[in-house]
Amino acid sequence: MAIEAVKDYFKQYGREKDILEFDESSATVELAAHALNVIPARIAKTLSFKSEKGCILVVTAGDAKVDNRKFKSEFGIKAKMLSPEEVLDLTGHAVGGVCPFGIKNEAVSVYVDVSLKRFETVFPACGSSNSAIELSCDELYQYAQGLKWSDVCKNWE
Template sequence: MAIEAVKAYFKALGREQDILEFAVSSATVELAAQAAGVIPARIAKTLSFKREDGCVLLVTAGDSRVDNAKFKTEFGCKARMLTAEEVLAATGHAVGGVCPFAIDNIKVSVFADVSLKRFETVFPACGSSNSAIELHCDELYEYARSEKWVDVCKDWQG
């Protein structure tokens, strides 16, 4: 189970006890916000895109949308999302619980979008459709082993 891998990952970081497991689904931004008791924008959603050499995981604020032109400029390819089966194969996490943690696939590159930086803390999933963890943005960046901060989203500036 993916959440077990994420728990082991965070246990090594001394943070396993910080994983939240909800009695309700957190599989969408709206459901996760309700479960965590925060606004949807503070949910750190992880989106998966195809790339010639593997895939890009983009962690972004819950209220943002990918800007296709910015994405192409940053990554040199069109923003084409993976299928549910491809996401599971690449990350080990099923749609609804996809997160940038406990991923051992060297063909997966993680990037954090600047849309997250307006919040002190955000809530990414933890490998299941009813889990999350509250992290400072710098912690998210570090624990996700992000390659860099990018600016590839729109509709979040207000």
């Protein structure tokens, strides 16, 4: 999908000009935090997992780790990450710029983790390895078309 498609997606909300693009990489939590001058926990990372239907995207705080027990309890399957090729194929985004915005593939389900709720605003990527947007948690949930707030992470409390 790439950044141009994400910008097009945000036009419906009048937010396309709020997408930030950096001269440096923001492909990892640490790099994004450095580019934005924020703590790593405020980076909203999007993790991609295999599901029977296709994939589950979980948007979580930058300092959170997926808890396999909680994940299995929530989704009824073992947490198995997608390969970079599968991520690109299913979401339209390459690893380093994966985000939950504007994904039209019905095989993709988006969940937002409660680990983000401790922040007023967070910074998810926008389809490239050098982009982000600042959103409130409610905006993130809305724009990502989240199916529900999940609790599948550990090490953030």
